[in-house]
Amino acid sequence: MRRERVLNAALLLGLLAIPLWAWIVDEPFTITLVTRAVILAIAGIGLNVALGLGGLVSLGHAAFFGLGGYAMGILAYHAQTYTPLIEMPLLIEGTKSMPVIWLVAIAVSALAALAIGALSLRTTGVYFIMITLAFGQMFYYFAISWPAYGGEDGLSIYVRNGVAGLNTMDPLTFFAICYALLLLVLFIVSRLAASPFGLMLGAARQNPARVEAVGQAPYRLYLTAFVISGAITGLAGALFADLNRFVSPVMLSWQTSGEIMVFVILGGVGRVFGPVAGAALFIALEHWLGGLSDYWHIYLGAILLGVVLFARGGIYGLIAGREVAHD
């Protein structure tokens, strides 16, 4: 318990200290690297609501990540080309406003999660895994075959979107925005985990029959968790696209789903802060191992295999002990 809190605090401080240090010694690349970790952490926290709290092994979260990305790309594209998004029946313009883009990304991915979840949750177990993977792939192929927004090549935007008059092209400023959102998401998900909904969702994960016997329908709990999960991952997708000023079908690919899941696992399933540790470790590995070899995914695969076979609790399991906190 206490060790877990110390680790949480150390993580948050570390993620703040590194960019500040990089700013002082003028290494903008490092700031961008940490920003990436922060955004991917948000994506992982989103998945963890479904996976860790609800026990829903979704291999389709790239759909929400990518939809968030395309929400950003499409709105900004119309804004920068001064073309309306929709003319009929009412005029909707594009926008370069980050908060509007975030809200749209959240709404779009929540809607997609509602549709995918409503269908996929009719099944359980291995069916659910295969179906979420397949629906994710559906969005991928759709994005590739729909030429209006770049098809396979994706969409670029010239300038990062704006918020509150800040210079978002400055790496540290953009980092600060993402970091603030990370804190907000962590706060919300921590509260969620300890809420009445969180208690019942966790019960549904461990024993659906128990939840039914106390008068609650597991399906409703799972679906709600899946929608919240998709919405958070969608927000991360919008930020990720803004970071790169680029969105492409790669964000929707099954590898992306797999990687988001890897963040959750490397950190520790079911711990609210687990994906933060996992994403940070992933980015660190990518940076160091990627520097050592072009084929660093082999090492990543070996590490992942080792964690799954021998260290199931991930980083949090190793450092803070196996027990998942209850308070």
Next chain:
Amino acid sequence: MSLILLVEQALNGLQLGVMLFLMAAGLTLIFGVMGLINLAHGSLYMVGAFAAAAVAGLTGSFLLALVASLAAAALAGVIVEITVIRRLYDRDHLDQVLATFALILIFSEGTRWLYGSVPLYLDRPEWLSGTVTLPLGIEYSAYRLALIGAGLAVAAGLFWMIARTRLGIQIRAGENDREMIGALGVNISGLYTLVFALGSALAGLAGALIGAIQSVQVGMGEPVLILAFVVIVIGGIGSIKGALVGAILVGMTDTLGRVLLPQAFALFMDASSATTAGSALASMAIYLLMAGVLLFRPKGLFGGATA
């Protein structure tokens, strides 16, 4: 559209279907007997294709290449089963997903390291390179026709094996009651390795056969793997019959959708937007088919019948 083109496309759909069956049959057997979801099945497909391309390059013989694809995929299957997969049977699905995802990373990057990122080409054999004339005067690729024949023959062999042989009895027993086969004195660990090798060999064979139509490259396995998942969801998990029906449905829907949907859209919109909308919808057709099956039969067309 002409009838001839339609028949041709239907044959293409059937060809895709029987190849998907080779993938889906292995996956569904492995799930049915061992309760394992294997994401790395696509990697074994890739191993088969690379082995075939390498052997064909060395010897010039397509048949030897096919033998190599079977042997290499089965061998790779046995190795991963013994080193990794075996530890996953008692684990939950999440661990299985992650460990086999890790295997994909290792297989894919390992292959890239050995062969590079440039696609290899596997030539179809000379004796199947032409076309044959079918009734109605349809000219159709001899190789694709041979694929349909080979796929259906393997399917028939598989049905025979499961219905009639000792191994088949053990597989069916394992699907119904995993503890019972232990009580029957069957060497479970050996049976599991054998089933995994069989599934791997089927995937490797599919990889080699398809490799001669498309290019042989890293990452070729996963799109096929995901299609095979769609097949299994539609057909019902653990059912070989379901895998066959699902595979042909998916093959037909995908192939015919790509041809027919743009033409259907052209009836009420201009040609270029019809092509765009039609192909976009066609790319989603099989997933919509899957969604439809889920609405009415959440356990698939042939699922839940064994219970």
Next chain:
Amino acid sequence: MTEPVIDVRGITKAFGGLVASDDITLNLRPGEIHALIGPNGAGKSTLIAQIAGALRPDRGQVRLNGQDVTALDTPARARRGLGRTFQISSLAMDYTVLQNAMIGALGRRGDVMRFLRPVMRDTALCEAAETALDQVGLSEFRALRTAELSHGQRRQLELAVALTLTPRAFVMDEPMAGLGAEGSKRLITFLSDLRARTPILLVEHDMDAVFALADRISVLVGGRIIATGPVTEIRANPEVRRAYLGEDAQP
């Protein structure tokens, strides 16, 4: 005569050729413990599943407090006042004992879709959960992880969760199993007092407990109720003796 709380009317359920429930009629009246006994494979679990809502009968009706609930699923029946305990403990094993009891109290209150308020600081829920734990004698273990409980303690917790539901009727599937002599004795006293508040449909293999507790007994053999009546009548019934008790009471 007062209306039965649970009223099963002529339900039939077949799996393929096997008729697991054959035109079963059975009721539970206020204030009573009605025991359901029968050899293994008699169809007790199938019957319980149909009363609780996990299975739909092919024919017949299940009524709860005078309402037809045959078409309702398990959660809906639970909300209408059916409290059930499972034969094999069905608990959230990673949760603490208190958290498991909270699940029941929260399910009873129904306001599950609250996302930001800490549930463990909800005093009303905690009190309801603590009271139930106290009643079954688990208070001192409230902070223990459920997986660390003994088999008997899990049975007690199972009962505590059902108590937090403050149901109109209990359906208990072998609550005595694995309790040991001392535990059984305490549970018998507890259930005996409980019936005045809430009637209990009791499935039980422990014949001593059945004879000590039951106001009425129904005997299920081969999917059919072959006899229903007070303890003395059932003990004396020759058909029951032949079909069931004569074989020596099942362990």
